[in-house]
Amino acid sequence: MVCWKSDEKNYPINEEEIIKKYECIAPKRYTYSDVKKFTNSFKDKVGEGGYGVVYKGKLPDGCMVAVKILNKSKGNGEEFINKVASISGISHVNIVTLLGFCYERTKRALIYEFMPNGSLNKFIYDKGSPFTNYHLDNKTLFQIAVGVARGLEYLHGGYNTRILHFNIKPHNILLDEDLCPKISDFGFSKLCKTNDCVVSMADMRGTVGYIVPEVFSVSFCGVSHKSDVYNYGKLILKMVGGRKNFDCGLSHVTEAYFPHWIYKKLEQGKNSTTFEEIIEEEEEDTIKKMIIVSLWCIQTNPSDRPSIDKVIEMLEGTLQSLQFPPKPFLDSPTRSPQDS
Numbered sequence: 475m476v477c478w479k480s481d482e483k484n485y486p487i488n489e490e491e492i493i494k495k496y497e498c499i500a501p502k503r504y505t506y507s508d509v510k511k512f513t514n515s516f517k518d519k520v521g522e523g524g525y526g527v528v529y530k531g532k533l534p535d536g537c538m539v540a541v542k543i544l545n546k547s548k549g550n551g552e553e554f555i556n557k558v559a560s561i562s563g564i565s566h567v568n569i570v571t572l573l574g575f576c577y578e579r580t581k582r583a584l585i586y587e588f589m590p591n592g593s594l595n596k597f598i599y600d601k602g603s604p605f606t607n608y609h610l611d612n613k614t615l616f617q618i619a620v621g622v623a624r625g626l627e628y629l630h631g632g633y634n635t636r637i638l639h640f641n642i643k644p645h646n647i648l649l650d651e652d653l654c655p656k657i658s659d660f661g662f663s664k665l666c667k668t669n670d671c672v673v674s675m676a677d678m679r680g681t682v683g684y685i686v687p688e689v690f691s692v693s694f695c696g697v698s699h700k701s702d703v704y705n706y707g708k709l710i711l712k713m714v715g716g717r718k719n720f721d722c723g724l725s726h727v728t729e730a731y732f733p734h735w736i737y738k739k740l741e742q743g744k745n746s747t748t749f750e751e752i753i754e755e756e757e758e759d760t761i762k763k764m765i766i767v768s769l770w771c772i773q774t775n776p777s778d779r780p781s782i783d784k785v786i787e788m789l790e791g792t793l794q795s796l797q798f799p800p801k802p803f804l805d806s807p808t809r810s811p812q813d814s
């Protein structure tokens with residue numbers, strides 16, 4: 475990853491110069507009029523996030539795409555271009571591929587491969603959605619859990635620039651036609667360059683981008699990885715429970731905090747073969763593994779949480795090889811300043 479600073483001499487400040495510099499590695503650049511054509515004049519809106527609206531589109535070669543039109547930004551385009559170039563090198567089966575971008579001053583768009591099954595969120599909470607009756611079976615849930623962990627593992631270390639997502643949640647897990655999960659939305663990501671310990675806090679909204687050559691960046695990256703792991707744990711619990719962690723609809727106050735409720739269930743089922751009403755017998759081990767791993771991931775002390783590669787190892791190993799986790803704290807876990 476290369477980042478540019480506008481206030482330093484010898485660095486290019488013109489966005490077009492930067493784009494030219496990145497030409498060989500950046501994804502294809504499209505004009506705004508191309509984008510309009512691809513989306514049939516923004517006819518089919520598929521979603522909206524904090525950074526803009528997402529439309530369904532089609533490239534001239536017939537490839538279906540999701541076009542994210544970013545909210546108008548006052549900032550110059552340096553950061554946007556830097557971010558596009560950074561993301562463009564990412565290639566993993568569990569990460570949404572960026573196919574192209576549009577940059578015409580304030581008109582900015584990102585073009586991603588289209589995920590026909592939308593976000594995981596729809597399968598978990600959205601009672602009124604057409605997906606309500608679509609039941610994700612336990613085997614699929616497990617495959618999604620492993621896929622997301624593999625995507626995170628790649629971001630944490632498999633790619634030459636470490637990427638800390640910081641925003642792993644059901645909305646940001648998209649599902650392809652085979653329900654294969656893909657991590658999306660790098661809007662809040664922090665990029666850590668591994669070879670020279672640079673942390674770049676870039677953000678798509680076009681706020682001022684900067685490079686921080688921090689002495690403590692290695693420990694920053696190390697601890698922050700555990701934040702991703704924490705969010706991953708919450709995600710898995712939501713998948714297993716099919717509800718938000720705080721569900722006011724639950725009848726007992728003690729059940730209102732889902733991690734506690736599930737912990738109790740797990741403890742009750744510790745010495746028996748059944749996990750009662752939560753799951754069917756044959757898939758019990760798989761779901762128990764997901765619960766145990768997620769409870770480890772949400773431990774209060776970041777150093778008690780496993781690394782993401784350990785998470786994969788735990789998920790793929792046997793249930794018997796897993797250690798029973800300590801009970802998670804009731805409140806939102808306190809985190810060290812670096813971790814937040």
Ligand SMILES: Nc1ncnc2c1ncn2[C@@H]1O[C@H](COP(=O)(O)OP(=O)(O)OP(=O)(O)O)[C@@H](O)[C@H]1O
Nearest residue numbers: 520521522523524528540586587588589593645659
């Ligand atoms: N590649 C894609 N294919 C299909 N649908 C997509 C794609 N990307 C986004 N969407 C849809 O658009 C919605 C909004 O996505 P977006 O990434 O803009 O926001 P978000 O992640 O929900 O919110 P925020 O960016 O504020 O965290 C998603 O929830 C999803 O339904």
